[in-house]
Amino acid sequence: MKKFGFLSFGHHGADGDAFDARASLHSAIDLAVAADEIGVNGAYFRVHHFARQAAAPMPLLSAIAARTRHIEVGTGVIDLRYENPLHLAEEAAALDLISDGRVALGVSRGSPEPAFRGWEAFGYTGSTDPRGADIAREKFPKFLAAIKGEPMVDGDPKQFPQGHRLSVQPHSPGLHRRIWWGAGTRETAVWAAKMGVNLMSSTLLTEATGQTLGELQAEQIRAYREAWKEAGHNWEPRVSVSRSVFPIVSDLDRRFFGSGGEGRDQVGVIDGFTSTFGRTYADEPHRLVEQLKADEAVMEADTLMMTIPNQIGTEYNLHVLESFARHVAPELGWEPANA
Template sequence: MKRIGFLSFGHWGPVQGSLTRSARDALLQGIDLAVAAEELGINGAFFRVHHFARQQASPFPLLAAIAARTSRIEMGTGVIDMRYENPLYLAEEAAATDLISQGRLQLGISRGSPEPALHGARYFGYAPAEGEDDAAMARRHTAVFRHAIAGHGVAEADPSFMGGGRGLLPIQPTSPGLPRRIWWGAGTRKTAVWAAEQGMNLMSSTLLTEDTGVPFDQLQAEQISMFREAWAAAGHGFEPRVSVSRSIIPVVDAVDERYFGLRAQVDNRDQVGMLDGALSRFGKSYVGPPDALAEELAQDAAVQAADTVLVTVPNQLGVEYNVKLLGNIAKYVAPAIGWEAPAAQA
C-alpha cells in the first residue's frame, strides 16, 4: 500500500507574497501543517535540512514538537547532510526524538546537496581527512552514527568513575527499531546500490546526478530496481522502504489558478543540466487538472516502484493553502497511485 507524505523545504523570508516571513513562522507552521496533514490521513511530514540558508537547519526540535502534537504521522528529514554532523550527538538527538514519537521517526541522511557556503562543514569543525573527499567524510560520519544508534559501545569507561569497571559505553538514550528507519538520499544508481549493501532505505528525489537519455521516471525506476536487487543479495532480513519525491499541484479553483495557472500551461518536461560538475536530470512538475495528474502519475514508473511518495509543498504560501493542496491530492490524485486513507485501510 502506498504512503503519501509532504516534503517541506522550509523556506522563509520577508519577501513579497510570503506568509512565512521568519524562522519562527517556518517552525510553527511546520508543526501546524503536520498536525493538519495527520487529520487528512497523510502518512508523513518530512523536512529539508540546509545550512547557511533561510531554511530548516536543525530539525530535531521541530520533529520532536511534531511528535508531541501527533499520534500517527511519521516525521522525518530529506536529508541531513552528514558532512556537518557530530555522529554521536546526532545519535543522541535522533534516539530521543524517536522515543518521543514512539517509533515514528524516518531519518533521511546523505552526503548533502549544493549549498550557499563554500566548504560549509569546515565552519562546523569538520574537514575530510587525508585521502578523503566530502562524500567519504559523510560516509565515515554515517558509519559511526549507525554504530552508535544500534547500541554498540563507543566510549571507553573511566574505571575511577565506574567502580573499576571497564569496557565501552553506548550513547544514551537508544531507541530500538531506529536503525531500520535510516534512509540514504541517493542521487545515482551506484549510490543506491551502496545504500542497499549498507542496509539503509532508499530516498530518491526529483534530481539524479546522472543522465542516460531516458525519461527521469524510467531512470529513477532503474535506480530503485538496482537497489532492490542489491538489497536481496545482501540478505539484511527485513524489507526496505523506497521513497520518491514529486512536485504535484492540482489546479482546482481560482486560487490555484492564480498561483500556478501559468505553470500548468507550460510544456512540463524533464530538464537536463550541469550540477556540481555532473550532468544531471531533473524530474518534471505535475501541475494541472486533477484527473490529468492522476493519469500521469499512474504511468510514472518510479512512483509505481516506490512505496512512499513525498509531495513537495510551497510552504511560503502558508498552512491554509498547503492543507488545501494536500487535501486535493489525497482526494483526487493519490488514489490513482494506490494510496488509501488510513481509515479506509482499517
C-alpha cells in the first residue's frame, strides 16, 4: 500500500438539522484541507441521487482543489447512468486543470438508488436493463474518448468550409490515466483493463463463494492486471480497495469501537445478487497492521480508501486519519503525499 485516502458517502440530515447538506459539504472541505496537511493522499466521495447524500461532486472537488496542494480529489464513484458523457468530460478536465493534475475520478454504473429508474428523470432513457447497467457501459467509451481529446463533432461548415472535427474543451493532457472504473465483479475488472483505465474495486463484490472479501478482491485484481498486460497498454495502472479502519488509541475510540470491529465479512443480497461486504477493522494499531497485512486485497492494491462516518464530525474523522497515518500506514509501506 503506497497511498491512502478517505472515502465519504456524504450523508446529511434534512434542511435545518445540525448536520444538513451545507454542514456536510463544509465539513468535507475542512477535512480534506486538514488531511492534506498531514500527507493523506486522497479525498474521495461517493455520488448518489434522490437521497440525503453527496450528489454533485464537481463543485465540492473544485473547492477542495482550490484550497489544497497535494491531496488527490476524486469520486468513488460517479454514476454514469445519470450523466451526459461529454459534459462530464468537460467538467473533469476543468477540475484536473484547477487541481494541477490531482484528479482520481472513479465512474461506473453506481450502486442501487432509492428512485425507481431515476436516471430516466435526468433524461436518459432506452435502457433494457432494470438496473440501467447497459446505458452506463454505452456512455463510458464516449466519455473516455472525450477525455483523451478525440474529435467528437463536425465543425460548422460556415466556419470550417474545408471540414473540421471538434473535441470538447477544455482538455487536460494525461487525464485519461487518472480515470478509474468501479468494478464489482471479476468480469467488469477485466473489462476495465481492456478499456485502459485504473481499477477501483468496489466496497462489495457481487459474489459469495465462502472466501473473504480480501481473497475475492485479490483474485479480481490479479485478473485485472493479467488482462492489462495482455491488452498491451504502455503505462502502469493503479488499483484501489475500500475498507473501514479505525485505530483504537484513545478512550473515545474505545467508547466507539471498544468491542472491536466485525470479526468477519458480511454476506447479503443487493440488486438480486448474493454479495460479499467487507468487515470493519477496529483495533489497537499493532493488531491492525497484522490484520491488514493478512488482507490479500489490501496488499495487492496500491491505494486504500478508508470509508469514514462523515456525520460523526470533522474533528473525529481527522483524528482517525491522523491515527492511521501515525501508527498503521507506515508499517504498510505508505508514501505521504506531502513527502
